[in-house]
Amino acid sequence: MVTTYWKKSGQPMLIGNEDQIAAWQNDASSFIWIDIQYTGMDQQWVGELLSSLNCNALAVKDVLRTRHPPKIELFQDQTFILYRGISDVINELEYNHQQIGFFINDRYLVTVHPEHSMGISQIIQLDSLTDYIEEPMLLALKIMHKSSDTYLSNMLNFEDELGLQEDALLAGEGERHMAALAGYRIKLLRLKRIFNYHQQMFAEFCSHANDDKASFIQLSKHEHYLTDVYERFERIYSLSSLYYEMCSDMVEGYISISSHQQNVSMRVLTVITAIFVPLSFLAGLYGMNFDNIPELHHPNAYYVLLSTMFIISFALIVLFKRKKWI
Template sequence: MINVCLYDGANYKRGGPELIQQPLADNCMLWIDIEQESAESEQHIFEQFDCHPLCIQDARRPRHPPKIEHFSEQSFVLLRELVAEHEGLAFQTLQVAGFVGSNFLITRHDKPSPAISSWLENSKLAALMARGPMVLFASVTNSMALAYIDLLLDFEPALSEYEDTLLATQGDTVLRELISCKTWLRKLKRLHSYHDRVYLALLTHLKQEHSDEVDAIHSATDVYEKFERLNSLSALYYDLAGDLIDGHISLTSHQLNETMRILTVVTAIFVPLGFLAGLYGMNFDYIPELHHPNGYFFLVGFMAFIAVALVALFKRNKWL
């Protein structure tokens, strides 16, 4: 499917490939959105606007890290958008490619894009297109960034709950949930570090090569700040989840150590008692104490003395 939006400076039209004009007239702005289109159809459009073959190849790859490349007449930006419903931090992403020229914007994706779909239906699209392709692209990616922010902010109460209930709730379930959260946060952290660098490079390029386009620089700066915040938030939550996991493991280990200490103390008490019981349980004919009339009571009393003395010693050293 190919959606084409054309703004000629006064009128706004939306339709299909029939609206594509080459060369574009002055004051015209063209947005071409390509979704699940055949390679032949989209290749024809890419060739019309002199898109670089390697960039086209990157845009078509199922998975590619976000990136940016600049050419004399256009910039190529590859981002990943948050799509579909998600439960907790479990999310899916969609690769969105953008070719930004002086008076055109081409976006390409394999599945429906929530951000692009919302802007195609937005009543303010004509006014936004009048401000230029870079402003339009920044507005689309700004919507992508807001979706990620909502994802992290929705997760924040759950992270606070884990912090509050860490001491009261122990077990494999809590640890499993925390490890799952940390795994998704690691993915978010890696993804937003890419987005942060991509938009920093785009903003630097605009300031160096298009310093007179103040509106475009302002729009790109706004998006860059959001991705920078996302990068910081995901890194912060990742560290917090890691701290909670370490704290959970430390508490579990402490409880295990307490149990092992008690078992060790009990073992230490019964070792000398077992030694004495084994010593006088040997089947030798001559044992001096064997025929003593009070031998049994002496041995039991001595064993009781040893047990009481060891218990007192352990309590004195605060091992019990």
């Protein structure tokens, strides 16, 4: 599906399809946003359409691939951005991601993606969309800014969930929450990789703000907004790293507490065993079936043995208490 947003200078924006592209090409003073959702479309036709707009051939191949790391490339008369967008939010840490390609010129913006895009849908609903059409770079940054809003708000909401998990661990309910924490770590690790790509990409983008190579799109004019998007992804990456470390610390803390409790239990059992070993030895010694055990025929042998066993037990208990083992 191809949706176009065409605007002549001083006139209202017109929404249409690929038929508007020819009219835009014939009017050098007009601007256009071409949004291509190519699922179910002939990719060869999409490639030919992009080529007719002078899009770089290798960039076209990258945008039509199923997966490719986010990146930015500056060409002579065009900027290409490959961005990891959102088609749907499952929960705070899970998203249905898709890659979105941005081809940006001083007169047009082309967005290419396989599925519905949340960021693009949010921009379309803005009343100020007609003003952004004449600023293709700003429009692209606005779309990515909307995605970063979704990421950031969900990451901040997840902080409350982490607080609940921490309270549960302190309350001794860690056994039921360990699986959830392990799952959070896996999801956060995946998000960290995505956010790290975006952070590095926008850092590189900011470094080109005043380059002559980027002057055709007047990137320096949008430097403030570009920096804002970069700082958002830097913060999102920092939060994902922080939450990953917090989950790891909680898991390791619970394991350490469990290990300590197990050591305490083993120490108590060891002390009990140490007390009863000499008593079991004496009981076994005098329980042997030999005729000639002189102590067995002593009139007070029973009381002497019990006293000996009591003294041994008492002495061991005193020794263990002094060593603070019990």
